Amino acid sequence: MTTIDARDVVHTYGRVRALDGLNLVTDVGVTGLLGPNGAGKTTLLRALATVSSPNSGHVRILGHDPADIDGRLAIRRTLGYLPQDAGFPRGFSAFEAIDYLAILKEHIRASARHDEVRRVLALVGLQDVSTKKVRTLSGGMRRRLALAQTLLGHPDLLVLDEPTVGLDPEQRIRFREIISEAGVGRTVVLSTHQTEDVAALCSHVVVMDHGRSVFAGTVPELVAQARDRVWVDDQRDDRANAVYRLGDGSYHHIGDPPAGVQLVKPTIEDAYLLLAGPGSDASAVV
Amino acid sequence: MTFTIVAPTRRHVASVLAIGEARRLLLHPAMLVGWALLAVVIFIGLISGNPVTTFGTITTGAVANPGVFCILAAHMLVTRDARAGTSDMTDVAPATRRQRGLALLIAAWAPALVALAINLAAHTMFLLTDSYVQAPGPAHIVQAPVAVLGGTLLGIMLGVWAPARVTPIVAMTALISFCLVLDGGSGGRALFSPAQSWADWGPGNGEQWYALIPGHPGAHVAYLLGLCAMAAAATWFRLSARHRAVSVALGTVAIAIAAVGGWAQLP
Numbered sequence: 210m211t212t213i214d215a216r217d218v219v220h221t222y223g224r225v226r227a228l229d230g231l232n233l234v235t236d237v238g239v240t241g242l243l244g245p246n247g248a249g250k251t252t253l254l255r256a257l258a259t260v261s262s263p264n265s266g267h268v269r270i271l272g273h274d275p276a277d278i279d280g281r282l283a284i285r286r287t288l289g290y291l292p293q294d295a296g297f298p299r300g301f302s303a304f305e306a307i308d309y310l311a312i313l314k315e316h317i318r319a320s321a322r323h324d325e326v327r328r329v330l331a332l333v334g335l336q337d338v339s340t341k342k343v344r345t346l347s348g349g350m351r352r353r354l355a356l357a358q359t360l361l362g363h364p365d366l367l368v369l370d371e372p373t374v375g376l377d378p379e380q381r382i383r384f385r386e387i388i389s390e391a392g393v394g395r396t397v398v399l400s401t402h403q404t405e406d407v408a409a410l411c412s413h414v415v416v417m418d419h420g421r422s423v424f425a426g427t428v429p430e431l432v433a434q435a436r437d438r439v440w441v442d443d444q445r446d447d448r449a450n451a452v453y454r455l456g457d458g459s460y461h462h463i464g465d466p467p468a469g470v471q472l473v474k475p476t477i478e479d480a481y482l483l484l485a486g487p488g489s490d491a492s493a494v495v
Numbered sequence: 496m497t498f499t500i501v502a503p504t505r506r507h508v509a510s511v512l513a514i515g516e517a518r519r520l521l522l523h524p525a526m527l528v529g530w531a532l533l534a535v536v537i538f539i540g541l542i543s544g545n546p547v548t549t550f551g552t553i554t555t556g557a558v559a560n561p562g563v564f565c566i567l568a569a570h571m572l573v574t575r576d577a578r579a580g581t582s583d584m585t586d587v588a589p590a591t592r593r594q595r596g597l598a599l600l601i602a603a604w605a606p607a608l609v610a611l612a613i614n615l616a617a618h619t620m621f622l623l624t625d626s627y628v629q630a631p632g633p634a635h636i637v638q639a640p641v642a643v644l645g646g647t648l649l650g651i652m653l654g655v656w657a658p659a660r661v662t663p664i665v666a667m668t669a670l671i672s673f674c675l676v677l678d679g680g681s682g683g684r685a686l687f688s689p690a691q692s693w694a695d696w697g698p699g700n701g702e703q704w705y706a707l708i709p710g711h712p713g714a715h716v717a718y719l720l721g722l723c724a725m726a727a728a729a730t731w732f733r734l735s736a737r738h739r740a741v742s743v744a745l746g747t748v749a750i751a752i753a754a755v756g757g758w759a760q761l762p
Contacts, residue, residue, distance in 0.1 A: 258587050285589045296580025305515075310581075312512050313588035313595070319511075358584060 218266030229420035241407035244417035289359030299344035435475035512598035517605035523568035529561020565646035573654025596734035607644035628704035634712035648726035709762030721753025
């Protein structure tokens with residue numbers, strides 16, 4: 210069954226069309242959303258998490274219509290959502306914060322609920338600080354605490370908005386481990402600016418720009434978009450879509466290469482910049 | 496790794512949530528200040544040897560402390576998730592805003608019940624130490640805890656309708672001013688104050704027992720309960736779009752109880 214089926218989705222904030230006829234189809238596995246700031250990633254994730262409703266379009270999540278009250282409840286019962294700016298009451302302990310959300314997720318029996326809270330805190334490595342107040346936790350710990358609540362009750366759908374923000378490299382590796390485990394047999398949709406997270410985690414990737422999907426496919430398919438379009442040269446060529454200077458003094462170019470230059474193997478970041486970076490193919494269309 | 500499968504159930508979410516919210520309400524820093532001040536007031540009532548003060552401790556002690564603080568604590572409880580940035584997570588949980596509101600309305604009884612227990616304990620102490628000239632009746636003992644319930648429900652209602660941080664401060668100031676204005680009134684007007692001592696200070700300015708203020712304490716409690724129900728109905732109206740008719744009916748009954756009680760309490 211297709212987990213998420215969104216077609217021609219439009220969401221506006223006043224005159225701004227945050228989602229402008231977006232299409233997204235995902236299934237079991239980890240789907241990564243890439244896109245510049247303002248591409249509509251957060252708006253899309255909020256719609257998938259039933260926080261907000263799009264102005265128009267067709268959306269089905271886990272076979273349910275989020276516009277329908279019963280459908281929305283059915284989705285919420287099997288959803289884990291990590292918002293971009295997740296916070297907790299500062300006077301709560303880590304355990305209390307997750308326990309509070311566990312009750313809201315209808316985990317009623319105290320002993321089973323407490324076991325579940327301890328399980329998710331252990332998954333994100335916060336079992337030793339469970340009695341500490343939220344206000345005493347570091348930013349990375351709070352982010353992991355927010356991630357912990359998404360894992361309550363083994364949800365079928367995880368919607369994660371920039372989950373790795375504020376995590377150090379070691380924590381990011383741990384996060385990848387958690388998400389890749391969570392992605393087995395269920396659907397994870399995450400947005401990130403970290404292309405290496407997408408390369409490491411995602412079976413499916415969607416590149417968004419100006420409220421639309423400009424690419425949808427696998428990571429190798431995304432990388433293939435930049436094949437023969439990345440080169441290194443001693444001279445800077447401003448006709449390229451994106452250029453940056455490398456440590457050895459040469460220049461890394463992304464775009465349409467002139468004849469005779471040294472082509473290099475593209476990365477996912479090259480492909481992303483080609484599709485959604487400054488002077489990208491997509492922005493040229495828009 | 497051990498996985499625990501937790502079977503979700505929709506039943507009892509509000510009651511389970513209410514237990515936690517009641518605990519947080521009782522232990523809110525503003526409430527702790529109120530409880531501490533109530534303990535001081537009772538201690539003064541015990542050592543003062545003045546029966547007017549002692550009687551007033553039972554009838555109004557808990558109204559000011561923690562009653563007034565309840566407004567602030569309850570308002571902060573209602574607006575907590577929005578202030579902390581938790582709303583996006585709580586809003587997509589299966590438990591609805593209505594269930595969370597119901598939990599708060601249930602939790603609102605906790606400070607009132609604790610205030611009643613403290614009042615009964617203080618009353619017993621005053622009886623044992625022979626501190627009364629005239630002992631308070633059941634309505635006298637119950638009225639302050641009912642006022643505490645009213646303060647909590649008012650805070651919840653304000654949190655739902657006016658979540659701005661300044662709201663409870665304005666409400667607390669307005670309520671205290673309202674009580675002071677009514678206390679200075681004549682012709683039974685003072686009975687409309689939620690902080691009614693009933694002990695008449697008399698010409699001796701409270702140096703010795705004089706009399707009880709004329710009026711009907713039972714009807715006064717009914718008047719206060721009517722005000723409580725009005726706050727609850729206004730809260731429910733905001734939270735439950737499906738049950739607006741129920742809220743309106745409850746509000747109408749509440750207004751009627753407050754009006755009849757307010758009229759019947761007069762001498």
